[in-house]
Amino acid sequence: MTCEPQIGDVFGELLRDALAVATGVGPRPLAGGRLPRPVIEIIERDDGLVNGAPAAHYLDRPERWQPYDHRAVDRVRGATLDVGVGAGRIALPLQERGVPVTGLDTSTGALDVCRRRGVRDLVHGTVDAHAASGRRYDTFLLLGNNVGLLEGRGRAPGFLAALAALARPGAQVIAQGTDPYGTRDPVHTGYHERNRRRGRLGGQLRLRLRYRELGTPWFDYLVCSPDELASLVRGSAWRLADVDDRDAPYYLATLQLRGR
Amino acid sequence: MTCEPQIGDVFGELLRDALAVATGVGPRPLAGGRLPRPVIEIIERDDGLVNGAPAAHYLDRPERWQPYDHRAVDRVRGATLDVGVGAGRIALPLQERGVPVTGLDTSTGALDVCRRRGVRDLVHGTVDAHAASGRRYDTFLLLGNNVGLLEGRGRAPGFLAALAALARPGAQVIAQGTDPYGTRDPVHTGYHERNRRRGRLGGQLRLRLRYRELGTPWFDYLVCSPDELASLVRGSAWRLADVDDRDAPYYLATLQLRGR
Numbered sequence: 121m122t123c124e125p126q127i128g129d130v131f132g133e134l135l136r137d138a139l140a141v142a143t144g145v146g147p148r149p150l151a152g153g154r155l156p157r158p159v160i161e162i163i164e165r166d167d168g169l170v171n172g173a174p175a176a177h178y179l180d181r182p183e184r185w186q187p188y189d190h191r192a193v194d195r196v197r198g199a200t201l202d203v204g205v206g207a208g209r210i211a212l213p214l215q216e217r218g219v220p221v222t223g224l225d226t227s228t229g230a231l232d233v234c235r236r237r238g239v240r241d242l243v244h245g246t247v248d249a250h251a252a253s254g255r256r257y258d259t260f261l262l263l264g265n266n267v268g269l270l271e272g273r274g275r276a277p278g279f280l281a282a283l284a285a286l287a288r289p290g291a292q293v294i295a296q297g298t299d300p301y302g303t304r305d306p307v308h309t310g311y312h313e314r315n316r317r318r319g320r321l322g323g324q325l326r327l328r329l330r331y332r333e334l335g336t337p338w339f340d341y342l343v344c345s346p347d348e349l350a351s352l353v354r355g356s357a358w359r360l361a362d363v364d365d366r367d368a369p370y371y372l373a374t375l376q377l378r379g380r
Numbered sequence: 381m382t383c384e385p386q387i388g389d390v391f392g393e394l395l396r397d398a399l400a401v402a403t404g405v406g407p408r409p410l411a412g413g414r415l416p417r418p419v420i421e422i423i424e425r426d427d428g429l430v431n432g433a434p435a436a437h438y439l440d441r442p443e444r445w446q447p448y449d450h451r452a453v454d455r456v457r458g459a460t461l462d463v464g465v466g467a468g469r470i471a472l473p474l475q476e477r478g479v480p481v482t483g484l485d486t487s488t489g490a491l492d493v494c495r496r497r498g499v500r501d502l503v504h505g506t507v508d509a510h511a512a513s514g515r516r517y518d519t520f521l522l523l524g525n526n527v528g529l530l531e532g533r534g535r536a537p538g539f540l541a542a543l544a545a546l547a548r549p550g551a552q553v554i555a556q557g558t559d560p561y562g563t564r565d566p567v568h569t570g571y572h573e574r575n576r577r578r579g580r581l582g583g584q585l586r587l588r589l590r591y592r593e594l595g596t597p598w599f600d601y602l603v604c605s606p607d608e609l610a611s612l613v614r615g616s617a618w619r620l621a622d623v624d625d626r627d628a629p630y631y632l633a634t635l636q637l638r639g640r
Contacts, residue, residue: 171592
């Protein structure tokens with residue numbers, strides 16, 4: 121036996137089961153074949169830290185959102201691309217309000233869940249691939265900590281360029297992040313320090329997700345301060361126009377497309 | 381970085397945090413240093429399967445118990461050893477009823493949690509080590525699936541002999557197990573089949589527990605049918621006197637000490 125997970129659509133399987141638990145439709149995870157079992161997302165960090173988090177929040181209706189999610193959605197205008205649409209937590213209420221919203225995800229299972237929940241406009245793939253489609257947007261949403269998709273100094277320029285290629289003049293990015301540097305927990309401060317010694321940003325997490333027998337490959341996910349975000353944005357087609365940190369350590373960053 | 385957990389008192393840390401969440405006393409796990417985070421026990425199986433389970437149930441008062449726990453406790457008589465006392469879920473209500481109960485655990489953190497919750501008689505160690513103490517019992521409890529502590533054909537005789545060494549004449553063991561063979565999930569049936577090909581019992585799970593940066597070493601934990609349990613007990617100082625499977629696949633097995 122290998123002790124290693126099979127590579128697969130962890131996020132899609134997780135959301136499919138979370139939807140089954142929430143709706144009572146379809147096979148639900150059971151303990152001993154009988155007692156309901158909550159769907160738990162398992163996040164492993166490459167130093168051996170592991171965290172389990174109930175997946176139900178991916179389906180949260182606005183009544184259960186954090187305050188910054190509401191403020192993010194209030195900033196939406198025009199054609200909107202929800203980058204990492206997940207289970208459609210944000211896209212579905214936007215669509216219900218009449219916002220022309222497209223959900224993008226690399227997980228086919230996540231897109232299935234969105235479709236079953238009623239999200240109409242869905243695209244499978246990365247922002248880079250989607251840029252070739254010719255579709256253009258006024259607002260890009262990176263919610264649910266998806267500042268993380270910038271990954272680090274290596275990936276951020278390409279990611280921001282792909283968003284710019286998808287952007288109409290005057291477009292904005294609304295990105296939610298978490299400043300990781302308030303903690304004194306040595307498990308985290310030691311990790312940040314080791315990262316910096318290796319030339320990485322302190323909160324450049326190397327993670328994989330696991331659910332049942334499946335795992336993702338290891339990937340970088342960025343948890344950074346607003347200052348670090350500002351330095352990643354510098355030199356790109358975007359300008360960091362605003363940081364709303366009323367719910368610190370969580371924040372909403374607004375990027376504006378520079379005039380050309 | 382290693383991707384491997386540090387070996388440590390996973391169960392104790394988990395229960396300590398679960399107690400802090402339940403009581404509001406002491407540092408509680410937080411997401412982003414701010415939002416409460418449930419305590420999740422992570423169970424890895426050696427084929428790469430992983431499961432996250434909320435730890436709160438370890439503190440459940442009788443109102444939240446499964447029916448078989450109540451029936452187990454109703455069978456208790458005399459001096460009682462709760463083997464794998466955990467957070468004292470069973471021992472504390474027994475003590476409140478006036479039962480002379482001793483809680484045994486290999487986790488010092490679990491014993492700390494028991495002590496803080498008010499369990500008075502606690503012993504650190506294994507049944508084997510405790511047998512040397514000279515203390516003797518009328519009832520042994522293996523609840524919370526602790527039939528698992530029999531591990532398999534290799535360990536079961538020694539474990540049952542240690543209980544017999546701790547037993548007064550006429551003593552009983554009340555052990556709760558789960559029959560694992562009702563499932564058609566190939567993740568499980570395939571595991572059972574591979575186990576049997578290697579000469580192990582089908583449900584002889586090879587597991588480790590993880591919590592935050594800590595992990596246990598890999599250990600065997602037995603999930604077996606009542607028939608398999610009967611065959612493990614055969615030839616020991618115990619006789620399988622009764623199997624209550626009213627809540628199948630969960631069951632309560634009662635072992636009686638043979639007359640000498």
